[in-house]
Amino acid sequence: MKQRVSRTLRKAAAAVAVLASVVSMSACGANSATSNGNIVSVFPGTTGTINENFNPFSPTALAPTLGVIYETLxxxxxxxxxxxxxxxxxxxxxxxxxxxxxxxxxxxxxxxxxxxxxxxxxxxxxxxxxxxxxxxxxxxxxxxxxxxxxxxxxxxxxxxxxxxxxxxxxxxxxxxxxxxxxxxxxxxKDIADPVSYTNSDPVGTGAFKLSKFTSQSYMLEAYDGYWNGAPKIDGVRYITLNDASAATSALLAGEVDWMSAYIANLDVFLESNKDIDYANTPRLTTVIMTCSNADMGCAGPQTDPAVRQAIYYAMDRDQLNRLAGGGYGEVASPTLLMSDRDGQWITDKDLVSAPQDANVEKAAEILDEAGWVMGDDGVREKDGEKLTMTIQTVAGWSDYILINDTLKQQLAKVGIELETTQTSWNEWNNNETTGNYQLSLDSIGLGVTDDPYYTYSPRLYSENTTEVGVTSSGQNYARYVNAEVDEAIENAAGTDDKEERKAYYAIVQERLIEDLPTSPSTSIR
CATH class of the missing domain: 3.90.76.10 (Dipeptide-binding Protein; Domain 1)
Incomplete structure (x- = not known):
């Protein structure tokens, strides 16, 4: 018996589009000829210092670790x-x-x-x-x-x-x-601790191998003995830049050949730069990740499901997409699935897409019923606690910064005070894996197949998370625990009957829209 499956890559950066391990904006014919040969320079969205980690088991491994250096079956x-x-x-x-x-x-x-x-x-x-x-x-x-x-x-x-x-x-x-x-x-076989091992001298079967590493860039050189034939280029150079603006400047200057970065007024930009092209593959859902579970050590108003529901309904996603996505996104689903590719698995038609317009009245009603009272300063409170939360994103991710700034204005209409913060990618990622955050703007990528099991099990199954303060090797960064969801995921894993699995996923989707540990904030990216 054989099954058809699909492969996934964790999101490397906030992007107009993501394509394999290098991304969408490219300067045609701009490969750099250097003393090392014909080198493609890539900006994968990394800002700040690069932490050396080529451990293919690590959730924080650098982008080319999987697929470029190490390979799957x-x-x-x-x-x-x-x-x-x-x-x-x-x-x-x-x-x-x-x-x-x-x-x-x-x-x-x-x-x-x-x-x-x-x-x-x-x-x-x-x-x-x-x-x-x-x-x-x-x-x-x-x-x-x-x-x-x-x-x-x-x-x-x-x-x-x-x-x-x-x-x-x-x-x-x-x-x-x-x-x-x-x-x-x-x-x-001789590595004492494969969990914390950073693998500074990686040896894989892939088409490229590491030749040089610094905290600002690293170089991969072609592996001539590659089983599928020697690569057509001599190497790939990955670099870090301060922000999306610096990335655009580097692209225009010919210092970058491929990159993942937000570019405002993309149509105008392309019209003025005929040698630059892009590919739009909307396969990542931008979400507000929440540290949702007080029993696991999460702290803040976002541990109240009513607050998470209010955020979900108070967002004007159409405005967010127009401002931060340039209108290039597709409509996202609260099920965290791709409605165009995975629609067969979404059993409730009302969950095919998240609301695009804000429903301020419904959000306010939810908060009222949950006991969050509007204060004289326009910020709600309950039992002496202000409805104030901090949302993080990566410094230099211009589109995500704009989303957060706009969200601050949108949520203020229902009495939610949002404080925005920008960190290095390393700090942002560490905050999520250890649970030291309240809200985090992130994205949900596809699972290894189009079966929802590979989306739900890593991110919603309780065994794939840890208490706050302990680094999670799984992807359940929301610290989400729901016995009914656990049981449905386990039951889905125990049958090869598609209709039975669909019924179990319907249970997961029902709980998702109630609990909202991760909430789609814009369209699919």
Whole structure:
């Protein structure tokens, strides 16, 4: 039995569009010829100091770690349903009851240090994850057995916690085939702490390898022994800049070939610069992430579901998209799914899209009923606590800064005081992973398949979060815990019947619109 799956990349930056591991604005024919050869210069949206981290298990690994240096078994197109492209694997097959998955690995692949790649590296990677729970962000439960140099068997436990019959581990397929980079056994077997390891000398199977690193830029050089043929360029240089304005200037000056950055009045800009082009792939939903759970250590008015609901209805998303997105976004869904690609999984037509216009009356009514009383200064309060919250974004992300500034004005109409703050990317990311924030402007990317399990399990399942102050290796940065959602996600993972899974996802979606741990703030980006 084979399943069709899709691959995901975590958002590298706030962008007009995101495309693979480099992004949308490009200067045609602007590759830089240097003493190192033909080099493509990339601004991935990073501002401030670059922290060296090429650990493919880390949620804060630098952008090219996955896909460019380290590779997965398969690659899947995020933009549409399509057949998988074999990478380090060429075939896979489930046994009859879905308890074992046999993977055929590609022959003739070498690691970037010249050592041969084999099925033993695949087995080592998944056994390392199994034996190191902090690395297991995908929830994979398998152990691995080497059959021979080109075949590995992944074995899944068949005992179920609730005593129900085992129905197969098919829902783990996407994370295994598309979501996990493979690491070399001969190097990683000697690493004492793979969780905190920053991997300053990464060795993958990808088309490019690290050649130089500084806190302001780093260089990847082509790996001539790449299994799919030598790259057509000699290298890629990743740089950090102060903000989107600096990125635009660098693009115009020919110092950047590809970049992810907000450009105001994009149509006018392109008309004046004929050698620059862009691609718009609206596959990220901009959201207000909330530290939502007081029981997990979150503090502030946003731990009240009524406050989160009021924010949801008080936003004028049409205005936000026109101001910050230039009108290039698509309508987002509160289900966190892509309504055009994933509409089949959205069972309630009222949840296909978030409200585009503000409903100030409904937001005010929600707050009134929850006991938040309007003060003389225009800010509500309850039990002596002001309805004041801080929202963070990254310094230099011009569009997100504009969103926050506009939100401040919009939410003030219902008595919510919003304080905006800008930080370095490193601090912003650390605040989310440790839960040291109230509100954070971020984006939700696609899961490793179009099945909602791969969107919901990482971000909403309680085992993928930690208490505030502890770094979370999962993506549930909202510290969201809901037993009903947990049960629905677990049940969805336990069946390969699409209609049954759809019913379980309907439960998740119902709870999402009530609890709103993450709230779409603008259209899909």
């Amino acid at each position: 398969y690659w899947y197109n995020l933009a549409s349903e399509s057949d998988p492209t074999p990478m380090l694997a060429t075939d896979y097959e489930w046994n009859e009851d879905g308890s074992e998955l046999v993977i055929t690995t590609r022959e003739g692949v070498t690691w970037q240090d010249g050592e041969p790649f084999s099925a033993r590296d695949v087995a080592f990677t998944f056994n390392l994850i199994h034996d190191t729970p902090a690395l297991n962000a995908s929830g994979s439960a398998c152990t691995a057995e080497v059959i021979d140099d080109n075949h590995v068997r992944l074995v899944f436990p068949t005992d179920t916690d609730d005593g129900e019959p085992f129905t197969g581990a098919y829902m783990q397929e996407g994370g295994i085939l598309a979501g996990q980079a493979i690491v070399p056994e001969h190097l990683w």
